[in-house]
Amino acid sequence: MTLRTAVLSAAAMLAASGAASAQSTQAFNVVGTIPSICAMEEPTLADGSLINFRGLNGTTLEVDQLTDPSTLTTRAASASVSFAAVCSFPHNLVVESESNGLWRNAGSGAPSGFADGVPYLAQLAWGPVNGNLVADASARRANQVTIGVDEAVSGEIVVDLEIQAGASNLRSNAPLIAGTYQDTLRITVEPQ
């Protein structure tokens, strides 16, 4: 054996005893993203929730008999409407009444002694939050409430609508002038 051979042999033994060559590893990352999304479906009525409402026609909720036929005062009515919804990030729930109450469509104003607006209350429940929108029919204008929700929520936005007996924009139990009364309620989930 020459010296050169002996030295090479010793080097090979050292390499064989090292751990690095006995194991080899490759690591991978797996990545993806989830954008901020909010989605809401068409409204549905909660079973058995209708009192003096005819039901949903698309997105229109129609009161069956708004007035008592003998006194022309407002009849009580209530309904519970649900919207299946999801928001994958902290967001705001905004509920807006376009007219701040049910108002008669045609004409302006009402003859003395008659009311042409009907207040109502919308109670909201969405995940961890609750809120109220009081559409008091004090003036015909937009009225909205914004509720901050600091977490992702999925489930149903429940809106309980309530019209109290005798409610009007004039005084309790004032007669309502004839006409079609309506309001538009918008429910929005949006980034904060």
Add this chain to the structure above:
Amino acid sequence: MTRLSAALAAFLWTACAGVSAAQEESQAGPVPVTGNAPIFCTVGSLQGGGEVFDLGVLVDLSTGLLLPSLSAPPKTLTGAFCNTGSMIAISATPISAQTLTGTPSGGYSNEIDFTATASGWTQAPASFSTATGATAQSSQTRGDAFSGDIVVDIGTFSTSGGSALRLVADPVYQGSVTVTLTIAN
């Protein structure tokens, strides 16, 4: 033997035996020549160089639920070899939200389980599910030396906690896969 050879041989014996016995004229040998081929494993080189499985958007934007069609192209490790019996092992960590911390709110999850497989090395692929952790399938052995390609793939995605859960928004969801070749004991 030349004078040079004799001198070299004498030097070697000195180193091995530690005895000072140099003589002017002596016959060296026979000297056995030995050597070791080191046992060695390598996972080879990653084809294309990309070590990232990019799944893109993970959820159906209209429902917020995990996309059922989620997939990413497999990765190939070319030129892998072990010059003795070997074991291939695979492990993985769930794809989880990196920015948001804490427990997600009701109806939501922040983690996606998946299964990673390494095939081509052993008859049965090594596979690892982040939902169940390491099992007998997570490492496979072969008794002989081998060289070839290893294909690493991911699939069978599921929302941790149940498929009815939605996933919280987060710009970065990340998990990992690790493939290891080791000499068999």
